[in-house]
Amino acid sequence: MSAVSQSRVPRLRGRERPPRVFICYRRDDTRHLVSGLAAGLASSMRGSRIFVDRGSIPIGAVVQPTIEEEIESSDVVLAVIGPGWLTITGPDGSRRLDDPRDYVHAEIAAALRRGKHVIPVLVDGASMPLQDELPPEIAELAGRQAKRLHDDGPEEFAEFGHQLTAAVRSFRRRQEEQRQHQRTSSRRRRLPGLVVIAITLCFGAGLGVAALVPGDSPDRPLTGSLPILGAPSVAIEVPEFSGSVPDLKRDKARPRPRPSTSTGSSAAGNTRPTPTTSTGTATGSTGGSAPPPSGEGPLEGTS
Structure with missing residues (x-):
């Protein structure tokens, strides 16, 4: 098999990237028509990249990582199913599709894990396999809408290419809408948190200013x-x-009183009665003796 890839031509719809198609098939089953299918798709899907089997892998490249990279970059994966696709056995007699190392099994499983648009393509009168006939890793394939090709002619393949181009545009538009919805939902989830943070900061700043500046009450400590x-x-x-x-x-405005000094004679207006003796004469400058303490009489033996 050889890779079928169109040369550089003007891209679809201005700067839109051309479709990338990955064709998965079993050689023992549908090798006779896959090359014609790839050629018909390339002629109708101008500028597209059609990956077909190992012939599209450069010499010396590691096969499995290259296949996974091609699946990751593809817009659509075509699973070509012929009459023997489901039942072909290996040398040991077991069904090849049940082996995780089988390339058909591995390619379809990788595409489904990555959420790629996998389209079953039924050729040579093959029937769509049932879910319980498939390995668990690729059982989801049974629920995909299939495309049946009745004729191996190039006109039918070219028409299929036009359908794929429209499908890829629809896939991309849907993916962009999903991404836009996720971005909007993410912003909406972050908005309440940002509002809470803003309110908290404003409230904290208000408390700081209110604590620094005294209020209307004059009794409030500064x-x-x-x-x-x-x-x-x-x-x-x-x-x-x-x-x-x-x-x-x-x-602060009220004058403070000056302290007063006491002298031997009382000042006017601030006189105090002087103690007197039992005879009524005042003590002081007369030199009379002071009266005995209260409750004590005159000493005995005196006149």
């Missing part, structure tokens, strides 16, 4: 702190005082 992002909080404290701000102003 203390507070201003939080700074990325650094410890900066505290600004003012010593507290009793009373309110107006009281503090009045207290």
Whole structure:
């Protein structure tokens, strides 16, 4: 087999990438018509890349990784099914399709895992296999809509190519819509979190400013702190005082009384009664003796 790939031609719809088609088939089953199918698709799908079997792999390249890369980059995978596709056996007598190392099994399983658009193509009167007739890894193939080719002529293959081109455009449009929906859903999921963060930051900033600036009440202490992002909080404290701000102003404006000094004689208006003796004469400059303490009488033996 040889790779069938068109030369560089103008791309479809301006800058749209040409379709990439991967053809999966079993040589012992449908080798006689796959080359004609690839040629018909290449002629109708201008600029497209048609990957056919090992003939499309460069000499010296590792086969399995190259096949997986081609499947990954393809837009559609065609699973060509002939009359013996399901029942062909290997040297040991077991069904080849049941072997995970079988290329048909591995290629279809890889395409299904990657979510590629796999289209069963029924040729030579083959019937669509049932789900329980397929290995579990490729059982999903039974639920795909198949394309039946009745004639091996180039006109039918070319018509099939036009259908594939329209299908690829539909696939790509659907994928773009899904990606757009995922991006929108992701933004919607992130929006509540961003709103909460914004509200939290604004609330925190408001608390910092409210703590720094005193309110309307004059009795509120002038203390507070201003939080700074990325650094410890900066505290600004003012010593507290009793009373309110107006009281503090009045207290500062009020003159303070001077302390008074006491002398031997009492000042006018601030006189105090001086202690007297039992005879009623005042003590002080007269030199009289002080009276005995309260409750004590005169000493005995004195006149």
